Amino acid sequence: MFEKDPGASMSLLVELGGKVAIVTGGGSGIGREIAHCLAQEGARVVVADVRLPPAEETAFQIKEVGGDAIAIRTDVSSPSQVSAMVSQTLGYWGQVDILVNNAGVIGRAPFLEMDEAEWDRVLLVNLKGAFLCGQVVARAMVQAGRGGKIVNITSVSSKVARRRLSHYCASKGGLHMLTKVMALELAPCKINVNAIAPGFIETPLSKPSLENPTAFQDRMSHIPWGRVGQPEDVAKAVLFLVSKEADYITGTALFVDGGWLIE
DSSP: OOOOTTOOOOOOOOOOOTOOOEEETSHHHHHHHHHHHHHHTTTTEEEESHHHHHHEEEEHHHHHHTOOOEEEOOOTTTTHHHHHHHHHHHHHOOOOOEEEOOOOOOOOOOTOOHHHHHHHHHHIIIIIIHHHHHHHHHHHHHHOOOOOOOOOOGGGGSSSSSTTHHHHHHHHHHHHHHHHHHHHHHHTOOOOOOOOOOSBEEEBBHHHHHHHHHHHHHHTTTTTTTTOOOOOHHHHHHHHHHHGTTTTTOOOOEEEEGGGOOO
16 A cells, blocks of 8 residues: 655656757747746747747747747648648657647637638638647657647636627637547557646736726726736746646646636
8 A cells, every 4th residue: 555755745857958848829929938847947949830930039048047949930720831840840850749839819800700711711721730840740759659648728718608709609619629549549659648728817818808897897807816926837837738737637627717717
């Protein structure tokens, strides 16, 4: 029978030295903070973003404090660009161990007025982009035979219906289920696939709600913790899921929402 040493303590130790991580949408907001945190723990980081200048700025910031990073312009909805991004990563560092599917867009329109182009724009990035990146990276991981960690950034909107966001909620709900299927199929290859679902986080995407008193109060009314989330709250959760401490966790969604889903 297992007997716990009363003098022993348990601590979380994130050691990513020698690992290579790809962070999509790493040019700003949550993605930038995730890239910084991974680099601080020793990972070499690929900052992938559809906008190259912000991605280069993130990579520069990482290198300025002694980390290692490169920036690659990538439209995650383009199969050719995703393949080129992964090929460039493998050519530069010879491996990929971590993928954080963070790239995402949002838009607002009533369901009855939403046109097909707006629907496609959000689904292509938020859902198809994660599928494309996950598939290409997972193939590289399987070929290398060392396993790996994939984290998909979803949203509380994967569980909570929100007005004027039918396409966004559908994309995040789809990504939640895609995470489960990926985890199921990739488990034999020792590739962990999990999701992190942020709530109301202070980022450029949430700026309209932060600056609108009515929208701000509505968001805050759902948060028992009583404050707006910060990108670092999400980044810390990512660090846990890509660490060895989370080796036996796959197919789950961790909600970083200040208690929004308690209701």
